[in-house]
Amino acid sequence: MREKEKDGLLNDHDHDGIDRRGFLRCMAWAGTGVLCVLQGGVLKSYALSTMSGSESGSGSALPAAGELSFVQISDSHMGFNKAANPDVAATLKAAIDKVNGLAVPPEFMLHTGDISHLSKPEEFDTVDQILKGSSAKDVFFVPGEHDVLNDEGKQYLERYGKGAKGAGWYSFDKRGVHFVGLVNVLNLKAGGLGTLGQEQLDWLKADVKHLKHSTPIVVFAHIPLWSIYPAWGWGTEDSSQALAYLKRFGSVTVLNGHIHQTMQKIEGRVTFHTAASTAFPQPQPGQADSPGPMKVPAEKLRSLLGITDVRYVRGQHTLAIVDSSLA
């Protein structure tokens, strides 16, 4: 039986500010309906139904209007047209409609890769066109393995890599949050996983070296930077080195795509999150022979695709991550 404590905290039976059942719900991450916020190092969950329409809501414990609000979308696979989703342009448009319907408009979007399906120019053009319809002013990209076919990523770099280093890694700052886009889909070795490579790792080390440890860090890359399911290539072989460079920071959020389903893990001060695809779902680890497109009844498709809304409130060193499906 849930008791609604003061501050909107659910299940704070020990009165220590730790919402244990809420914590477990955050871990299970059933999808929409629960907002998990890490405040002062303590994970609190709020039922979205207790939040009023406006972001400031009850004012006290609920997050105030985010000072920084952005959206993560991923795996649009423009050009895919098989049974799992014959119209990926329509579902990407639906995702943008969802973005445009958010209570707090995002300042920008992160696209965590597999923008196109076959690295064809017209596929990139179509995505660019659809994204223009979003309320977000800018979109920041990192490539997926489907974006760097045939030319080692040359076309990707020309389109999306202005100002980036190497194969397209870069960083930028927004309202005191430091964003780092990494590329882990090139120079893949037979039998291997995603890879960052020494040049990029050296760049990352230098890039964050002089930041205060209180600076919230958001890292985004296509293939997960944590080991989700190596048998299916769902991991990055040298990500532990990257994470070591971020160990001293008070808040690190890692946003990935590639696996076409939402997954979240919190390890110390690092929150790992993977987004759903806007194109087609993939099976859960080990639940199928291979990680390919998962066919579901047409009426179920949009419930397995989605966007991720991320909010940062200054002074909290926290990012609230909310996944929502297209249906």
Place this chain on the structure above:
Amino acid sequence: MKRIVSIGAVLVACLVGLVGLGAEPGAITASSEAKRDTVDVKIDNFTFGPQELSVPVGTTVTWTNRDDIPHTVVSTDKVFKSKVLDTDETFSFTFDKAGTYPYFCSIHPKMTGKVVVQ
């Protein structure tokens, strides 16, 4: 009489064959009757089938992608490299030299295969 004619016919055929071969650059077979063998590898469900293939020198291997997701065929030792293969697209390579040729899909590197040429 017939036997002489038939032997003669065979000799002539061989000579014609050899001359024909001589005019053809890059021919490697000794007999005009030898055919280039083609062996198929099917790509499906993130797997190369058969994953390990043994073929004689001179065989052309043709990979066909039957999966609903694109794949590539890339030699680990940079001997051959396909463009991206969407569903039903193919890539062929003729193995002129004996050896072991491990390869993988550069999009999904966990997919590996091997051609052993003897």
